[in-house]
Amino acid sequence: METRPLGATGQESTVATFGAIALNWLEQEGANQMVEHVLDHGVNHFDVAPTYGDAELKLGPKLRQHREDIFLGCKTQERGYDGAAHKLERSLDRLGVDTIDLYQIHGLEYESELDEITGDDGALAAIREAKAEGKVDHLGLTSHGNPDLILDAIDRIDDLETLMFPLNPVVAGKDDDEYDYEAVLERASEENIGTLGIKAFAKGSWPPTSELPEEDRPYANWYEPVDTPEEIRDRFDFAASQGLSTVVTPGDPKLVSMVLDAASRYDGMDEATQRALIEQSRHDDSPVPEQLHH
C-alpha cells in the first residue's frame, strides 16, 4: 500500500489509516482477526479513542503483539490539564502500551475550547509534559467543526503536527466557508502538518429517527455510508487524491475490507473524475429536481 509522509513527524503512513472504532462492534476474537486483516494489507497507522466504547481494550492484545508495525494515534476529549493527564494514563493502561505515537485533541468545536486547551492549565500542557516524559511522540488535533476554527488552531498551536478533518466530494463541492476544509488542507500542507481525512465514505445524514430508529440502521457509522465496492473505491480514490497524508477507514467493520481493497489498488484519480463525484453529490444534495445540466 502506498505510503506518504505524515507532515514533519518522520512517520511514513499508509494512504489508509485504520479507524479502530470498528473493533468496538466485534467480539475479541473478531477484533483480533480484523487487526491481522488490516496488517495483512500493509496498513501501518491505526487510530483509536477512549470514547469508542471498548475499542482500546479490544485493540490491546494485537497492538502489543505487533507494536513495532503500528503507528498508534489516540485522542482526548479533555480540555484541561488534569483531565488530559488522567485520560492519557487511562488510555495507555487500556491499550497496554508505554507510548502513544500521536496524541490528538479530539473533536475541537468551539473557540472557547481552544482558549482552554492552550491555556496554562490546558490539555496541551499535559500532552507536552507527556511528550517530555516519552509517553507521547507527536501532537495532533481532530475536528469536524468550522474550518476557520481549525485555521485558528494552526496559528495558536505552534507544535501541532497533524490534523484530522472531513473531506469528501460533498464537502469539496461547497464554496461556503463553513465547509472549506480544502483551505485547511492547503494551509496544513504549507505548514508541513500531516493530514488525516475522515468522513470520506459518508453519503449523507441518516433519515430522522422517526423514519428509521437508530437501532434499525444497517451500519454503525455516524453518517449513512456508501456501501458498494465501486462507490467505496471512488470515495477512497477521491479522498486520497486531494493531497491528504492518509484516509481513515469507516467506523463499521463491514465496510473495512472494501476500503482496504480500494486503498491497496489506489493509483490516483484524474480531475474530470473527481469533478464527476462532486457533481453527483451536488445534485444529490438538492431536494429539488431543478437541474438538467451539470
Added chain:
Amino acid sequence: MAEETPSQTVPETVKAAIADRPVEGRVCLEAGAGVGNTTAGLLAAGAARVYAVTDDPAHAAAVRDRCGDATDRLVVVEGDLRQTPLRPDSVDLVTAHGLCNLLDPAALAAVAAEFSRVAAAGCHLVVDDYEPLPESAAVRDLFAVENAATELATGRSALTFYPASLLRRVFAGHGWTFDRERTLLDPVPWTASHLSAHAGVVTDAIAGLPPELGDPLERRAERLVEAIGEEFAGTMYSVAMTRPDGDETR
C-alpha cells in the same frame, strides 16, 4: 446550519472551464443562463459585467435571485440568443455552459453567428457540452423519449449532443481560433434529479398532444427514470476558442 438561501456555490465544472480564461474586468455574455451557475462563477471571478441571456422567465428570475447582490455588474436579459440586444464588438468573453445540446442544428448555426457578431476583437469563447453518449448508456433511452415527445409537440428535438470536434469546426467557420479542450466530467453523473428533470420535459411536451400519442411516452419516461435510478455515462468537455485581435475575419 446555514440558512435556506440560494446556494452561492459555483460548480467545479464551471470553475474548471473558466479557470484559464481572462474574466477579471471583462464584459461577459453568459448564453443560456440556466439557474445562474456560470453567471455566479463569472461574477466571482471578477467580471466587469455579465449579460446573462435566457429565453426562460423562470431562469431569468432564478439568476436575479441568486446573483442579486451584484446588480451593478449583472444584466439579466430575457430574450432570444439568436438575436440579442447586445451591440456588435461589445463582449470580451462568451460562455455557453451546457447550452448547445439544447439547440437543434438550425438554432446552433444562428447562435454561433450571433456570438461572432457581438464578440470584440480578441474575445474568448468557452463552449462546454456533452459528447454523444455511448451506445451502452441507459439514459439514451430516456433522451430518445424526450426527443420523440418534443418532435411530436414542436417539430424540434429537445436534445442534440454535439461532439467537441464538430462545435470547434462550427465556430472556426465564424473565424474563431481553437485554443484548448479539456474534459470537465468523465464520467457524467446523471443523477435521479437530472433524470426527473428530463422526464419533466416529456410531461410538459405532451400536454398539447392527443393522449394516445403522449401518454405512452410519459409512462415510458417515468419507467425509465425509475429503472435507471442514476447512471454515470459519457463525458462533458470544455472547448476554448479566441477571436483574432484584428477584425479581418468579418
